[in-house]
Amino acid sequence: MSVTDTPLISLRAASFGYADRRVVDGVSLSQGRGEVIALLGPNGSGKTTLVKGLLGLSDHLGGEVLLFGTPLARFRDRPRIGYVPQRHSLSASVRATVREVVEVGRLTRRPWWRPAGTADATAVDEALDAVGLRDREREDVSALSGGQQRRVLIARALAARPDLLVMDEPTAGVDAANQRILADVLSALAARGTSMLIVTHELAALHEVVTRIVCMDGGHVDYDGTPRDYLATHRGHEVGDGHHHHDAPDGPGARTPGMAAIAGDPLPPREVHHG
Numbered sequence: 597m598s599v600t601d602t603p604l605i606s607l608r609a610a611s612f613g614y615a616d617r618r619v620v621d622g623v624s625l626s627q628g629r630g631e632v633i634a635l636l637g638p639n640g641s642g643k644t645t646l647v648k649g650l651l652g653l654s655d656h657l658g659g660e661v662l663l664f665g666t667p668l669a670r671f672r673d674r675p676r677i678g679y680v681p682q683r684h685s686l687s688a689s690v691r692a693t694v695r696e697v698v699e700v701g702r703l704t705r706r707p708w709w710r711p712a713g714t715a716d717a718t719a720v721d722e723a724l725d726a727v728g729l730r731d732r733e734r735e736d737v738s739a740l741s742g743g744q745q746r747r748v749l750i751a752r753a754l755a756a757r758p759d760l761l762v763m764d765e766p767t768a769g770v771d772a773a774n775q776r777i778l779a780d781v782l783s784a785l786a787a788r789g790t791s792m793l794i795v796t797h798e799l800a801a802l803h804e805v806v807t808r809i810v811c812m813d814g815g816h817v818d819y820d821g822t823p824r825d826y827l828a829t830h831r832g833h834e835v836g837d838g839h840h841h842h843d844a845p846d847g848p849g850a851r852t853p854g855m856a857a858i859a860g861d862p863l864p865p866r867e868v869h870h871g
């Protein structure tokens with residue numbers, strides 16, 4: 597297998613959890629370069645625990661986990677995986693400009709004592725362009741909407757030029773118009789070949805971006821295939837986790853659109869964007 601064929605992530609019978617509590621149990625999954633995987637499943641099925649496991653933020657409790665071919669325990673090249681955490685918005689109590697927040701993404705790419713150079717500035721410019729916020733770079737992040745702040749966080753992750761972008765519910769809590777903008781941002785990244793692993797309850801918003809669907813239930817993977825096959829086998833059910841929802845009536849799943857949306861019903865109109 598050549599280096600370029602090495603999967604970005606490769607899990608064999610992998611388990612993750614917290615201390616001795618096994619939440620993700622015996623999952624086998626590998627992601628190739630350029631793939632955009634939507635990780636679906638009901639609340640509590642272990643999606644976040646799985647992606648946190650890849651980042652060393654939950655405990656690896658068994659099985660094999662390779663990141664870019666290197667066993668998780670020996671993996672040191674953390675900046676290769678960009679992470680946009682769940683339900684994270686930027687604190688209103690800290691004053692920082694959009695650009696300053698994105699610049700933080702570069703810190704993992706240089707020693708702490710070296711000041712930012714032109715390569716850092718270029719990476720920040722590109723990340724801001726990728727999310728369509730270059731023209732807002734001097735603004736205070738607290739002045740931005742929730743959806744725009746989510747884009748700032750995506751830019752922060754992109755600034756490190758990761759090989760894999762892991763996002764936990766990037767569209768949750770964002771209104772329909774801004775979901776559309778976020779989906780466009782992710783589509784543009786996908787068109788550039790960015791590999792993504794996206795935990796989501798809102799497949800309808802992202803269906804144009806996703807190349808593969810992995811569905812979890814009770815800590816296991818119970819579906820892994822193309823969006824087309826997923827649609828065929830799950831027709832009549834709600835997208836993602838709607839049919840399993842049990843513990844978060846006001847959570848993101850509560851807004852999960854039905855199958856009709858992914859099957860081609862029109863999405864909400866695009867937001868007209870001013871400056």
Ligand SMILES: Nc1ncnc2c1ncn2[C@@H]1O[C@H](COP(=O)(O)OP(=O)(O)OP(=O)(O)O)[C@@H](O)[C@H]1O
Pocket residue numbers: 614617619637638639640641642643644645646
């Ligand atoms: N830090 C933690 N310590 C102990 N248990 C945890 C921790 N974080 C999550 N869990 C438990 O792990 C289980 C799976 O949670 P996880 O967040 O991975 O699910 P999820 O599929 O991402 O759910 P959601 O769709 O609600 O985000 C839950 O039962 C949760 O209580």
